[in-house]
Amino acid sequence: MDHSEATAVARPYHHGDLKTALLTQAEAILERDGIQALTLRAAARAAGVSHAAPANHFGDLTGLLSELAAVGFIRFSAMLTAARATGGGGQPSGSRAMGQAYVTFARTYPNLFILMFRGERLDTTRPALRDAMDAAAQALRSVGAPPAVPLPPLQAAARAAARWSLVHGFAMLLLDGRLAGMIGSLSPNEDADDLLDAVLAVTRFDG
Amino acid sequence: MDHSEATAVARPYHHGDLKTALLTQAEAILERDGIQALTLRAAARAAGVSHAAPANHFGDLTGLLSELAAVGFIRFSAMLTAARATGGGGQPSGSRAMGQAYVTFARTYPNLFILMFRGERLDTTRPALRDAMDAAAQALRSVGAPPAVPLPPLQAAARAAARWSLVHGFAMLLLDGRLAGMIGSLSPNEDADDLLDAVLAVTRFDG
DNA sequence: CTCCAGATATTGACATTGACAACATATGGC
């Protein structure tokens, strides 16, 4: 990996690990300046390479965004899995902890989260993205203790979809500022986390 | 409104109702070709005017998208209000009917719905958009019968946020294809509407 | 060790777009 010297003076023709560097810079641009500022050329500039260099690693802009979303899904899966392990003691096997982790991820990496869940500009046939999404889906699916008596498929699917929809909708509305009014009307010492706690406490999936 | 003839042969220098025409064409482009195809110049072409004409009515691209989102919110409010009136008899004052109307709107105008709920490219300080969003928020807020004994603010906010998050998250995940696997695993004669019905039936907000 | 095929990076070009400036034309109030 290390080519002795010649790394500092005149940068070598080949970068060495440009794909990783581009993804790192792309995420920095995404969170600092927004999705509209995340262009192939901006990532290339940030990495110190020519404007066409990214094409070798990602093909087109969709490729770069898809690989970046894959990075996000891997990180997302790790956070969800860690939350399930930590909040293990609870009744619905870490369901609350995972809901909080879901929203925490969205608030920590807001633009990345939106990119991940906006299929529009993603190519889900890319293996890296497909695999990362599968991992995240599996982490999510492991929520909720299996009921004593097995439910009919529609009921089981409904509970899973309802749990996911609740936290996903909350995260999306929060990121878009749609809950700002509601949060502003609470006590001054209550914030979005408290609202989420109350939402999770108030909602039951046992129709 | 009608300037006798001279409308058919050589189009007059002034369009007459260009703002409306541009919005109509913009929505057609949005739903037919996707958000990335909705450009100022494409809308101008579709309306048969020069590439810089839209600037007179919308300023910049954000202006066009914001006005289009406003049109969407007005239509959205009308659908929600109609659903509440129709499904009135139910227990939680049309809550189920409004949830279904919410998702029906999203499925009928998917790209418009996503545009409306992606603040990124919208200017919510535009009066038209601000007003339309306020109307929609009020239509949504009118869901759920006020409880017999008034709840503490956090509880009340939590129920409202939970209802909204549930249907919004379902709509978003559905539009993004994230529920496709779940729906595919149901009976062949069950679809997204059935899953939504089951989700709404299974979920209670009475923690 | 040599050499070359492929991977990696650069340069240059082109069409498209958003935005702006300068100008043309129609409209409505006085």
Place this chain on the structure above:
DNA sequence: GCCATATGTTGTCAATGTCAATATCTGGAG
């Protein structure tokens, strides 16, 4: 009737995605 203003056009510029042609490096076959 006349002009301030709204509305529409033409021309231009920088930025971007994408492609083609070219340059440079790397690793393995011989």
